[in-house]
Amino acid sequence: MSFEFQPNESVEQGVKRVVTEQLSGALADLNGVEARQADTAVHSVRKRFKKVRALLRLVRGALGEGVFVVENSTFRDTGAALSEVRDATVLVQTLDALKEQADPAAYAVARKRLLARRRAVKRRVIQGGNGLQSAADQIAQVGPRVASWPLEGAGWDAIESGIQSIYRKARDAYRHTQTTCHPELFHEWRKRTKDLWHQMELLEPLWPEALHSLADEFHALADTLGLEHDLSVLKTVLEAEATSRGEPPSALLAVLEERRTILAAEAHERGARLFAEKSKDFVRRLRHYWQAWQGGEEGRSQLAQDQAPR
Numbered sequence: 001m002s003f004e005f006q007p008n009e010s011v012e013q014g015v016k017r018v019v020t021e022q023l024s025g026a027l028a029d030l031n032g033v034e035a036r037q038a039d040t041a042v043h044s045v046r047k048r049f050k051k052v053r054a055l056l057r058l059v060r061g062a063l064g065e066g067v068f069v070v071e072n073s074t075f076r077d078t079g080a081a082l083s084e085v086r087d088a089t090v091l092v093q094t095l096d097a098l099k100e101q102a103d104p105a106a107y108a109v110a111r112k113r114l115l116a117r118r119r120a121v122k123r124r125v126i127q128g129g130n131g132l133q134s135a136a137d138q139i140a141q142v143g144p145r146v147a148s149w150p151l152e153g154a155g156w157d158a159i160e161s162g163i164q165s166i167y168r169k170a171r172d173a174y175r176h177t178q179t180t181c182h183p184e185l186f187h188e189w190r191k192r193t194k195d196l197w198h199q200m201e202l203l204e205p206l207w208p209e210a211l212h213s214l215a216d217e218f219h220a221l222a223d224t225l226g227l228e229h230d231l232s233v234l235k236t237v238l239e240a241e242a243t244s245r246g247e248p249p250s251a252l253l254a255v256l257e258e259r260r261t262i263l264a265a266e267a268h269e270r271g272a273r274l275f276a277e278k279s280k281d282f283v284r285r286l287r288h289y290w291q292a293w294q295g296g297e298e299g300r301s302q303l304a305q306d307q308a309p310r
Contacts, residue, residue: 004204011158012151015059019146022048023139030136038126039089042082049079054198057166062151062158078138085125088118094230098255106251156290160283166195168279174271183232190225197222206289221270228263231256
């Protein structure tokens with residue numbers, strides 16, 4: 001089944017089904033993977049973990065703080081153990097995207113060093129640290145716990161506080177980045193926007209025409225912010241590399257910073273539309289969708305009439 005709630009199941013049933021499916025998929029991604037296939041497996045598993053963590057945040061209040069902290073930490077830490085591999089690959093891809101604008105000599109030096117860095121990370125995490133098997137072991141341990149998660153609240157009450165909290169945090173981060181361009185603020189905005197993207201995927205059946213488009217918008221914003229974040233990390237790595245070698249700053253930094261500025265402007269343009277509502281208004285709108293969805297075809301028809309331009 002897909003990553004979305006179904007009309008014939010409770011929130012509790014939907015949460016446990018979706019998480020179980022993502023865990024099964026992650027184990028399949030890791031099963032029998034060789035070192036040369038590690039990048040693809042790691043990328044897929046990390047995407048699944050992000051979906052699960054977005055779902056956990058959605059039902060945080062119903063799940064209970066104790067269970068949430070344990071399970072969120074498990075997925076966070078297991079994903080972080082694999083992140084170095086993915087991040088090392090992304091840095092090479094990020095640099096390659098700048099090739100046409102970059103100084104050829106500076107690009108060649110930086111790429112050679114980034115490739116060496118990626119090989120070292122893979123040897124340490126995948127081979128020396130047995131990272132893929134360790135991740136599979138952690139996933140296998142979570143599976144039996146899912147069935148006993150003490151979800152409280154049969155319907156909208158189980159998810160309302162979670163989605164309002166995430167939207168508020170994303171909106172606050174967006175507003176902060178308008179006056180302060182610190183990379184950590186953009187990173188926080190990106191993380192919470194990704195949560196909203198996955199949460200809209202889960203809720204899409206409430207009103208597919210509206211929420212599919214909204215999920216796509218959050219996805220596009222998250223991608224833009226992701227590219228900005230990759231450039232920020234690349235900048236930090238290049239600066240640290242130059243410092244450790246006693247070299248002057250890389251000639252790539254100016255090109256990199258110019259691209260970052262363009263992406264930040266694109267993100268703010270999207271954010272102005274996506275975060276125009278206050279969190280209470282955003283959640284109220286989704287609550288109406290939920291109520292109409294629970295009301296069946298008649299409820300959906302009434303919702304469409306209520307939302308039609310007048």
